[in-house]
Amino acid sequence: MSTIRHALNIKREDDFAQWYQEVISAAGMAEESGVRGCMVIKPWGWGIWERMQHLLDARIKAAGVENAYFPLFIPLGNFVREAAHVEGFAKEMAVVTHHRLISDGKGGLVPDPEAKLEEPLIVRPTSETIIGDAMSRWVQSWRDLPLLLNQWANVVRWEMRTRMFLRTSEFLWQEGHTAHDSREDAMRETMRALEMYRAFAEEDVALPVIAGEKPENERFPGAVGTWSIEAMMQDGKALQAGTSHYLGTSFAEAANIRFQDREGGQQLAHTTSWGVSTRMVGALIMTHGDDDGLRVPPALAPQQVVILPMLRENEGDAALLEYAQALRAGIAAQSALGEGVRVLLDSKPGKAAAKRWDWVRKGAPVIIEIGPRDMESGKVSVLRRDDLWNADGKPAFAVLGRDEAIAAIPGLLAEIQRHLFTQAEQRRDANIVRGIGSIAELDAFFAEDKRYPGWAEVQWSRPSGAALDQVVEQLKARKLTFRNVPLDAAPADGPCLFTGEQAVERIYVARAY
RNA sequence: CGGGGAGUGGCGCAGCCUGGUAGCGCAUCUGCUUUGGGAGCAGAGGGUCGCAGGUUCGAAUCCUGUCUCCCCGACCA
Numbered sequence: 001m002s003t004i005r006h007a008l009n010i011k012r013e014d015d016f017a018q019w020y021q022e023v024i025s026a027a028g029m030a031e032e033s034g035v036r037g038c039m040v041i042k043p044w045g046w047g048i049w050e051r052m053q054h055l056l057d058a059r060i061k062a063a064g065v066e067n068a069y070f071p072l073f074i075p076l077g078n079f080v081r082e083a084a085h086v087e088g089f090a091k092e093m094a095v096v097t098h099h100r101l102i103s104d105g106k107g108g109l110v111p112d113p114e115a116k117l118e119e120p121l122i123v124r125p126t127s128e129t130i131i132g133d134a135m136s137r138w139v140q141s142w143r144d145l146p147l148l149l150n151q152w153a154n155v156v157r158w159e160m161r162t163r164m165f166l167r168t169s170e171f172l173w174q175e176g177h178t179a180h181d182s183r184e185d186a187m188r189e190t191m192r193a194l195e196m197y198r199a200f201a202e203e204d205v206a207l208p209v210i211a212g213e214k215p216e217n218e219r220f221p222g223a224v225g226t227w228s229i230e231a232m233m234q235d236g237k238a239l240q241a242g243t244s245h246y247l248g249t250s251f252a253e254a255a256n257i258r259f260q261d262r263e264g265g266q267q268l269a270h271t272t273s274w275g276v277s278t279r280m281v282g283a284l285i286m287t288h289g290d291d292d293g294l295r296v297p298p299a300l301a302p303q304q305v306v307i308l309p310m311l312r313e314n315e316g317d318a319a320l321l322e323y324a325q326a327l328r329a330g331i332a333a334q335s336a337l338g339e340g341v342r343v344l345l346d347s348k349p350g351k352a353a354a355k356r357w358d359w360v361r362k363g364a365p366v367i368i369e370i371g372p373r374d375m376e377s378g379k380v381s382v383l384r385r386d387d388l389w390n391a392d393g394k395p396a397f398a399v400l401g402r403d404e405a406i407a408a409i410p411g412l413l414a415e416i417q418r419h420l421f422t423q424a425e426q427r428r429d430a431n432i433v434r435g436i437g438s439i440a441e442l443d444a445f446f447a448e449d450k451r452y453p454g455w456a457e458v459q460w461s462r463p464s465g466a467a468l469d470q471v472v473e474q475l476k477a478r479k480l481t482f483r484n485v486p487l488d489a490a491p492a493d494g495p496c497l498f499t500g501e502q503a504v505e506r507i508y509v510a511r512a513y
Numbered sequence: 514c515g516g517g518g519a520g521u522g523g524c525g526c527a528g529c530c531u532g533g534u535a536g537c538g539c540a541u542c543u544g545c546u547u548u549g550g551g552a553g554c555a556g557a558g559g560g561u562c563g564c565a566g567g568u569u570c571g572a573a574u575c576c577u578g579u580c581u582c583c584c585c586g587a588c589c590a
Contacts, residue, residue: 005551007551009525017583017584018583018584021583025524032581032582033581034563034580034581035581036580036581036582088589091588091589092588092589126590155590157589157590159588159589159590160514160587160588160589161514161586161587161588161589162582166590167589167590171590173590220590228590239590240590241590242590243590275590276590277590279590310548310549310550312548351548351550351551351552352549352550353549353550353551353552354550354551354552355551356550356551357551360551369549369550371549371550372549373549374549381549395550395551513590
């Protein structure tokens with residue numbers, strides 16, 4: 001019944017996976033690189049990641065954490081010291097074995113057998129070991145603690161199955177690494193990072209998340225405890241959007257991070273690590289994207305307002321451009337969401353009506369079109385990307401006076417930011433089921449033909465070891481996973497869904513990326 | 514890494530079975546027309562058919578290998 005002609009050729013409900021790729025391509029975010037699992041991030045995708053970096057970096061620094069940079073290559077011997085950690089990553093490691101190429105005599109190049117490295121270098125999959133090595137030198141006394149470090153870097157994990165932004169062989173992230181003089185202080189930092197991620201996701205990415213503890217089987221290799229923020233995508237699947245780990249003293253033991261305490265004794269430091277990656281861009285797409293492309297929350301939009309003058313390639317253009325430039329200057333002088341408004345006057349050749357759809361696909365929050373008639377009457381036509389269509393299937397332009405529009409921009413951007421969040425939050429909350437009392441009810445909720453199964457919050461007795469493995473197998477047979485134990489859940493008040501014993505807490509069950 | 518599918522101008526595809534020096538739509542460029550909204554008509558440019566071998570007088574097409582992508586599993590942020 002819809003007369004809307006969407007900006008994309010594929011709808012979410014027809015093929016969510018294809019739609020996801022179409023958004024990335026149509027919005028000019030990234031493309032294939034020819035190297036397995038690696039992507040070229042194009043300016044619009046990079047601009048969004050840069051905004052994420054900027055906002056998250058400010059939060060990291062505000063917590064007193066300092067940025068540093070550690071090498072991409074890690075000596076193999078350095079890496080092997082923490083057993084569980086190594087076992088977790090060994091099967092997906094890229095290894096450098098040579099430092100020179102020679103001609104193969106057939107016009108090609110091969111690694112020079114004479115130039116074999118004595119000790120292979122691994123390409124970092126994460127930097128606990130190499131940062132731990134530095135920490136062991138930097139930490140001598142209790143006065144050196146806490147040591148709070150972060151680095152922005154690329155890492156490589158040789159993944160079997162890759163998807164742009166969600167799981168690439170090389171990805172970009174920040175990894176925080178901290179060392180503390182006590183379990184309590186390290187735990188405080190672990191939870192601080194988790195809360196920082198929750199605030200970043202919800203306030204900046206407009207991504208509603210559930211912060212909680214991962215079950216034992218989902219812990220980071222070598223960690224004592226792992227916490228995550230989990231977000232629901234538009235196909236109902238869960239996506240882990242950030243993690244924070246309390247590593248206990250095992251990494252300190254492996255790297256020999258010891259300090260002299262106030263009484264003169266030697267103690268092992270307690271360490272943490274926490275990270276958010278380019279995967280967050282994938283979360284943004286699958287949360288805010290629609291059948292017209294991406295919708296970028298204003299806080300993350302490289303350009304928040306795009307002005308499109310309706311140029312005619314005639315003598316009237318100069319006056320129209322002047323009118324548009326005055327609008328641009330007026331908007332640029334405004335502040336929204338705590339920063340100067342980022343506004344672009346797109347005066348490249350081409351019809352405004354055609355260029356409009358490019359910016360719709362990119363998801364610029366506000367698009368303003370100006371024609372000669374607008375100019376004559378001192379008006380502009382404003383289009384909100386988060387609310388694109390009128391009931392009649394036409395773009396929902398609002399015609400405002402130019403000064404009126406300039407004054408309205410800060411409030412409009414804040415409203416779009418809020419609207420994207422509440423829209424996602426309502427969709428998520430509408431698709432969480434509580435009070436599931438049996439496996440049969442769980443199966444019914446996740447029935448195959450249901451397009452949008454969402455999540456189930458169930459009560460459980462927190463089994464461990466083999467008992468947990470058994471439950472995990474039960475879920476795996478249903479393509480389900482445990483997500484996390486939410487920090488703010490109601491106390492358990494019934495039997496465990498899996499063991500029948502008294503439940504001790506609530507945990508989310510969902511399909512996951 | 515196992516099973517399935519696919520790589521042909523920027524994008525989407527046809528041609529392959531039955532070998533004979535490449536085609537369509539969109540996009541691009543030029544001209545004319547149009548001009549408050551995703552323009553119309555005409556013309557033009559652009560591809561050694563993923564890569565490497567092989568069969569053949571001749572390979573996008575047949576054979577072998579290899580790389581990359583997509584879907585489903587196993588694995589993982």
